[in-house]
Amino acid sequence: MIGKTRKTKRGFALALILLLLVTVAYALGWTTLFTVKHVRVVGAPTASQSELIKNTIHIGEKMARLETRAVSNSLKKYTWLDHAQISRDWLNGSVTIHVWTRTPVAVFRTHLIDTHGILFDLPNDQISHLPRLTAANILSARFALELLLELPTRMRADVIDVQAQGVHSAILTIHSSLLDPPRNVKVIWGDLTETELKIRVFNALLSLPENAKVHTINISAPHAPIVK
DSSP states (O other): OHHHHHHHHHHHHHHHHHHHHHHHHHHHHTSSTTBOOEEEEESOSSHHHHHHHHTTSOTTOBGGGOOHHHHHHHGGGOTTEEEEEEEEETTTTEEEEEEEEOOOOEEETTEEEOTTOOEEOOTTOOOTTSOEEEOSSHHHHHHHHHHHHHSOHHHHTTEEEEEESTTSOEEEEEEESSSSSOEEEEEEEESSTTHHHHHHHHHHHHHSGGGTTOOEEEOSSTTSOEEO
């Protein structure tokens, strides 16, 4: 008798759990109880881009059916987007899309380029302060980028242009405030070898009074630099 009572209670408990699961599943997937009521975008570069991203999720969509991975994949068409994170607030019916933009370090042709050598466009971005990479193709541009990134931050800020000659040599245009008057200097850099030595030689040459009128420095062979 006791065994039958236990089986009855166990069966009742399982039925109750099953009913609860079905009710929750129905509430999540079929009723209007848990639907998207608000979409918020954080980190977009412009209001128009924020609105475009917001429209990837529809108001009234079931929260349980919202595939965050699919939404993230749909955002990859925006070249400026580095990565995105999507969160849901079930109680308020709110979805927040956090987006992070790529950080430009230079300009190649009409596009920005980041530290990974990825080309992208950033709406309404002011690019006049960024150095330009002059190259025949993306491989040469990435060589120029690698050279640029090896320079100290302060020196990199003075670079106007990096002209790649293939993937083994480059010529830099650097605006030097050490000269009187401050002006652009063409620096024949060569390849990526002995970068630290080339930097020291370049700074030392600029500090010499006899180089006050210099306009071209060749440090492709840093042990035997040429100044014109």
